[in-house]
Amino acid sequence: MIEAPYPELDDLLKMMGEAGRHLADIEASEGAAGNISVCLRWPIEPRTRFPLISEIELPQPVPELVGDTFLVTGSGRRLREIMDEPTASIACIVVNEGGLTGRLYTSHHRRFERVTSEFNSHLAVHYDQICASNTNFHGIIHAQPLHLTYLSHIPRYQDEHYLNTHLLRWQPETIINLPEGIGFIPFQIPSSKELMTANIESLRTHRIVIWAKHGAMARSDVSVKRAADRVEYAETAAKYENLNLSDGEIGEGLSPDEIRSICRTFNVQQNIF
Numbered sequence: 001m002i003e004a005p006y007p008e009l010d011d012l013l014k015m016m017g018e019a020g021r022h023l024a025d026i027e028a029s030e031g032a033a034g035n036i037s038v039c040l041r042w043p044i045e046p047r048t049r050f051p052l053i054s055e056i057e058l059p060q061p062v063p064e065l066v067g068d069t070f071l072v073t074g075s076g077r078r079l080r081e082i083m084d085e086p087t088a089s090i091a092c093i094v095v096n097e098g099g100l101t102g103r104l105y106t107s108h109h110r111r112f113e114r115v116t117s118e119f120n121s122h123l124a125v126h127y128d129q130i131c132a133s134n135t136n137f138h139g140i141i142h143a144q145p146l147h148l149t150y151l152s153h154i155p156r157y158q159d160e161h162y163l164n165t166h167l168l169r170w171q172p173e174t175i176i177n178l179p180e181g182i183g184f185i186p187f188q189i190p191s192s193k194e195l196m197t198a199n200i201e202s203l204r205t206h207r208i209v210i211w212a213k214h215g216a217m218a219r220s221d222v223s224v225k226r227a228a229d230r231v232e233y234a235e236t237a238a239k240y241e242n243l244n245l246s247d248g249e250i251g252e253g254l255s256p257d258e259i260r261s262i263c264r265t266f267n268v269q270q271n272i273f
């Protein structure tokens with residue numbers, strides 16, 4: 001939930017750009033990989049930046065979100081380039097009466113045909129989270145962090161308990177920022193209904209989820225940069241884990257007792273350790 005004064009359209013575009021650049025900097029968005037969307041529920045005027053208007057069918061009905069606005073990256077756009085010219089890479093969608101269709105606002109500078117092919121998952125998770133918490137803001141990032149994704153190819157890390165007890169042991173910040181740990185979805189075809197359904201489910205109880213052999217999705221109801229931070233915390237943990245594997249597993253990591261002490265001190269509720 002964001003308190004007033006609410007960010008303006010340009011502020012949101014800038015933050016999406018900064019998040020995109022940072023994801024590229026940490027090797028989580030090669031080529032045109034990854035996508036970003038935000039949902040905001042206060043009134044804004046899209047036409048200042050997106051004067052072209054058309055109509056689209058939404059991937060699913062969202063009757064509770066009538067009048068709400070989405071900013072979504074375009075298919076095939078590079079996250080690292082959003083910053084240079086946000087309206088070339090981002091579309092704005094306002095949900096129409098009834099919640100089945102939306103007005104698609106785009107710019108004359110638009111360099112994409114359609115919004116990201118993962119918009120079905122983005123919309124489904126926004127919808128699920130907003131209906132549950134009634135937040136006025138929700139941001140989602142899909143990125144492909146190298147080390148985290150690599151670990152998802154190793155069978156023993158495909159077990160959520162094993163994954164979390166091994167990744168959350170390298171820095172005190174990790175459990176503080178990801179107290180529910182990292183969710184895990186077995187491999188699903190990109191953009192599929194199965195991936196969408198699994199995202200809804202896992203992101204109900206986690207702030208970030210790994211898509212096995214593909215990447216990760218993170219959310220935040222505070223800012224899109226906070227969602228990017230969550231990708232970075234998980235990726236940093238995975239870097240430590242990979243480092244430890246390549247060094248013959250000589251690092252001991254924080255012990256469960258040490259992690260429990262950190263949680264007591266910082267009042268973190270967790271049930272992983």
Ligand SMILES: [Zn+2]
Nearest residue numbers: 033034144215
């Ligand atoms: Zn992807």
